[in-house]
Amino acid sequence: MMSSVKVECAVKTGSLIGEGPVWEESEQTLLFVDIAGQKIHRWSSTTNQIQSVETADMVGFAVPRQSGGYVAGVGRSIVAVDWSTQMMSSLVEVDEDKPNNRLNDGKVDPVGRLLAGTMGKEVRPAEVQRQQGSLFSVTSDLIVTKHLNQVDISNGLDWSLDQKTFFYIDSLSRTVDAFDYDSHSGQIGNRRVVYRMEEGEGLPDGMTLDVDDRLWVACYNGGRVINIDPATGVRLQTVSLPVMKTTSCCFGGPDFSDLYVTSASLGLDQSEKRQQPLAGDTFRVTGLGVKGRPSNSFSG
Template structure:
């Protein structure tokens, strides 16, 4: 096996770093600081970070085919014009739940956005249960609710043939799979493909590699685990120098680097002393596997 190396790539010191997306067009890494209310874009060539303030908690940001980005800010799906730093609301979700916010979101291979909600946290990972939902947004901005009574809607991705949708509701301590119809966006036949083990923490953000295996960031577990969803077997564990690992994506020119975000919110003085890199984003190399380019929202 290749020699795996973990290094700090982005000194972001995010309160809750999340949702990394590698932008193929600009060879840049897009990620958000949820509680810091910012979208960040990092250029590895110059090591420069550009940021846009969102004015409310931001759960995700993804590229948009027509230019700019689409982000989940508060309970709004918004269009982000990076050059002007202006945001325009495209759709609202959970209008009947003002204490909710959008969390993780990702675009399916056809350009449809899927994004989930959760109640605002009392403290890290402590929420009013079953307040969240999972929605999809089409190119025509039609919003459909697929799941409700979700605790913390989190990681999501698709199999290479687009027929399986992988999904994480963090407090369930499982990684689930659904049958997926990419034409209609319909999901069904929910089943568990992996159940978290003692000490692995909460399943958070997730990505899929070209072999179809899952890479799951483990919040309060200080690791990313590699899972074969066909067998439910954990293939590999990558340990990080921080406990609150939040999400991950593949990037770099050939998609062989795994970028992992982390959080610093809620750490006490002793925990800060033992993990001074909390909130930074890490690059993992030497995994011997490639990821896939991300999809852009078609709306």
């Protein structure tokens, strides 16, 4: 890790499972969820205040919506969230035949289409009934398409700058995969592995891309974020965090040069909690020398 890199606690939440951060440029706020705590949080970098909305079930992700407010994955439903009234209304439901499933990570592609994946309910953190999940897309007119099935834990996702490659993580496979992506039709194909996790790196969880099309992958049970060149499969950099259960990351700050990293406290025993007092908090990493990109908003 480069000596100029600095890691600090940005948001003190102690979340059971903090996930899916999204930087809102216009508000200079960080949007993220607490899956097990069933909350969507908004942290203002200017006031250092947190606003929260409670969800009626586990919430896997929340993303901005072009028409205002947000859409979130709550239980098996994609819901519209009106932040001002704290009201939620269901738009579509997935995995109707699998009532024990829930939505996990989700992100919007460069043309406004939402991609989101599911997983079976966890017995313990990262312990699930395998191959129960799927990956779906939702268009602006709420047409749902299933792209993958037999997924263990559907997780990180993002797109290359030219929109021709879709990167995706099914955590228990311990790989980061790439697909050819047709942004017009939303179809994916030609799956291949771009990185295989090494001993000690934990499970790949949430991820984001920078402006150089390099991947930044949060490593659950690995206590780090790794920077990967998907063209070569080489790990370029490792950022160590003071917590083991790092869950996801995004770029933010005034010029998108800060990396925000979420973490989880669920599943830690008392001894581990004493050793990791910041578990569940959200961290800001500065001095990386790279910038990220603004997030996309759902067009539906």
